Amino acid sequence: NIVLTQSPATLSVTPGESVSLSCRASQSISTSIHWYQQKSNESPRLLIKYASQSISGIPSRFSGSGSGTDFTLSINRVESEDFSIYYCQQSYSSLFTFGSGTKLEIK
Amino acid sequence: EVQLVESGGGLVQPGASLKLSCVASGFTFSDYWMSWVRQTPGKTMEWIGDIKYDGSYTNYAPSLKNRFTISRDNAKSTLYLQMSNVRSEDTATYYCTREGTRGVFFDYWGQGVMVTVSS
Numbered sequence: 634n635i636v637l638t639q640s641p642a643t644l645s646v647t648p649g650e651s652v653s654l655s656c657r658a659s660q661s662i663s664t665s666i667h668w669y670q671q672k673s674n675e676s677p678r679l680l681i682k683y684a685s686q687s688i689s690g691i692p693s694r695f696s697g698s699g700s701g702t703d704f705t706l707s708i709n710r711v712e713s714e715d716f717s718i719y720y721c722q723q724s725y726s727s728l729f730t731f732g733s734g735t736k737l738e739i740k
Numbered sequence: 741e742v743q744l745v746e747s748g749g750g751l752v753q754p755g756a757s758l759k760l761s762c763v764a765s766g767f768t769f770s771d772y773w774m775s776w777v778r779q780t781p782g783k784t785m786e787w788i789g790d791i792k793y794d795g796s797y798t799n800y801a802p803s804l805k806n807r808f809t810i811s812r813d814n815a816k817s818t819l820y821l822q823m824s825n826v827r828s829e830d831t832a833t834y835y836c837t838r839e840g841t842r843g844v845f846f847d848y849w850g851q852g853v854m855v856t857v858s859s
Binding site: 665667669671676677678679682683688697705720727728729730731733734 | 775783784785786787799800802835840843844845846847849850851852
């Protein structure tokens, strides 16, 4: 199985700050990584596909980067609605796996 | 508008069987691969398996393959998850998802249905 390690587990920030969330794969997976946002008591929502490709309807402050084993989800100037849990997911292997998530909370 | 609505969850005893359903609308169901994903109370996400758009092929997480079966009825735009010999570790919220591109990412998710395994 390809293991995805997300860090930090929790990130405390003030609205208006810019942040970077990390996802590291246990082996090289090219750009086969996708990011999801899960707000409290809601279903996950696709934010970014193939490491850096944007999704229609997702605010432009969300962006992704990386390839190989190291990936980053960046949020430019966090807004109050962004405080959620963020997951990465890989599709390099046909056994899809998720990271354990990063919780973005208000400082 | 794409909608995925799960049903069939609840409290079930260890060793029992349970069948979840997911009714899809707002898109041509028979054109898409579909997956089930579950989330434990501790928020861990686990992919269960998927099914080809015509139902002719399924793929499962190895740890669940012997107990879980995914099927679909395209005439009813409905996806199913048959769970057998359930265990306490199967307690989770189960999501029906659409695969945006086969075997890549999940572009739409249902609201989820809770399954609790307890005696």
